[in-house]
Structure formats: structure tokens, C-alpha cells
Amino acid sequence: MENFAAPARPIVDRMTAAAAADPTRAVAFQGAPGANSHVAAVEAFPNGLPLPCFDFADAIDAVREGRADCAIIPIENSLHGRVADMHFLLPESGLVITGEHFLGIKHALMGLGSRDEVRQAMSHPQALGQCRHWLREHNITPINYPDTAGAAAMVAEQGDPAVAALAPPGAAAIYGLNLLANGIADAEHNMTRFVVLARVGHAAPENPIGENAPYMTTLMFEVKNIPAALYKAMGGFATNGVNMTKLESYQRGGTFAATEFFADVEGKPGDPGLDRALEELRFQTKWLRLLGTYRQARKRG
Numbered sequence: 484m485e486n487f488a489a490p491a492r493p494i495v496d497r498m499t500a501a502a503a504a505d506p507t508r509a510v511a512f513q514g515a516p517g518a519n520s521h522v523a524a525v526e527a528f529p530n531g532l533p534l535p536c537f538d539f540a541d542a543i544d545a546v547r548e549g550r551a552d553c554a555i556i557p558i559e560n561s562l563h564g565r566v567a568d569m570h571f572l573l574p575e576s577g578l579v580i581t582g583e584h585f586l587g588i589k590h591a592l593m594g595l596g597s598r599d600e601v602r603q604a605m606s607h608p609q610a611l612g613q614c615r616h617w618l619r620e621h622n623i624t625p626i627n628y629p630d631t632a633g634a635a636a637m638v639a640e641q642g643d644p645a646v647a648a649l650a651p652p653g654a655a656a657i658y659g660l661n662l663l664a665n666g667i668a669d670a671e672h673n674m675t676r677f678v679v680l681a682r683v684g685h686a687a688p689e690n691p692i693g694e695n696a697p698y699m700t701t702l703m704f705e706v707k708n709i710p711a712a713l714y715k716a717m718g719g720f721a722t723n724g725v726n727m728t729k730l731e732s733y734q735r736g737g738t739f740a741a742t743e744f745f746a747d748v749e750g751k752p753g754d755p756g757l758d759r760a761l762e763e764l765r766f767q768t769k770w771l772r773l774l775g776t777y778r779q780a781r782k783r784g
Contacts, residue, residue, distance in 0.1 A: 509545070510552065511542040513538055513557075516535055594661060701747050705743045712768075
């Protein structure tokens, strides 16, 4: 709690108390009230009780400890790629992905004075990256902060008109800031994909495109350190007609010895083609971990 800027704390207190009174409706999200994750929580769970958490690990812990029914976490953005740390936190969380949600992102510049006074903009690195051309054009220096709406609260607390925040437009009214510029992302097609994390056995959230939407399965694996390791690992998906919509590599531990992969494939365990593909993948890799199977919230392709 003490990590939130002072203007956000009374709001966080009220939201936390409401969630504690009915944890079966609580939806944990990372950030201060007014953040994009807060907006996503309200959209995905209109009857839920959004629970603000300072960082991703706190949101995951809230679910693991039963203080929240589920968490909604950003995993990738159409402009700036994957959200840092999530590929490391997800497999260690002990939670499963039960759904997904897509949110169109709108960034606004907000502060205490006029736009001409602004010399620095504070926000989450993802937001700063999505607006980097606009910031450079207006000679505004980016400053990293863990959260978009939290940056707005910090700007309100600091009281310096030279420092503004990049946050969702609604955060300006929450923290008493002037809306200085709106819609400043470098591209209009700015979309963030969120995943819903819950304990094993949790019911899936309502799907926006219906219960007949195709399934998606998210998984992680580590290839063997041998020639053509990835080619061999992917062969089962090709020969069994399984569509892979996402494949992303990363390394952990600083060894540079082997690569881990995060992937989304269409289908669910029990589908003959996917089962055969996963069996082949297990044979060709060091380890395989299924992170969740859920209905697609947005058709791919």
C-alpha cells in the first residue's frame, strides 16, 4: 500500500476493503486506480470488484492467497511487444490462464500546468515506448514508473508543472490533473492483450464472442541445445495441422546455452491433432508446461 503515491492511497484503501468483503468477486490488477489494467478489469468483469496491486507479483499473490478470485494481467501489446517479466512470472505462479481480454489503449498527457510547461513525462515503460515518437517531437523526456495511473498520482503529489504523466484519459479526473493531450500513441492500432489468471479448477469468464469461440492453448517449453532443435520441436504442429498463432523466444539465467519459448496454439487437449503435436513436442524438448486452455476472445487471422 505504501508504494502507491499519496493521492492514490485513499482510493486504493476503499477498493481493497470492498474486495476483502467479497473476495469471490475480487479481480486483482497491477497498477493504481485508473490504469489500463483497471479499465480491462471493469470491462472483462462488469460485476467484479477491482483490486489494485502495486506490481504483477502482488496481483498473482492476491489470487494464490485467496484475496482475489482471479487476476487480469497484460501480456503483450500490438506496438511494443511483450510485457516485461510476465513470461518469467507466469510459469512460476502456480495459476492457470482461464481467459483473455483485448483492450484498445488510449494514452493521454496530463499534468498540473499547460502542455508548453511540460519537460518530462512519467509512465510505465510500455506506455512511454508506445508514445516515443510523439514525446521526441515535443522534446519531452520519458521517465520510467511502474504504472500509468500511478504516474498520474505521483505527478499530482509532486506538484511540478514541468512533470506530466502518460495515462488513460480517465486518470486525469481521478487525480485532479489537466488533460493536456489525448490520443498520442504512435499508431492507432494500439491494442493490449490481457490474460485472466486463476487457481486450478476456476470457471472460465464469459467470452465476448460466445461459447462457440475456438479454443486457445498457451504453453512454454525449452528446446534441447542441438542442431535443428526448434525445427524438430515444431514438426508435430505442422504434420498434425495445428495452427500456432504466437511463438516467442527468451532466455533466463544469463547462460546463453538454451532457449525457452512461449507459444499460443489453436485447439485444446483432447483434440487428436493437438494431442499428437504435444506428444511430439514433449519428445523433442527438455520440458513442456501447459499454462492454460481457454476460449479465444478475438479470432486470429
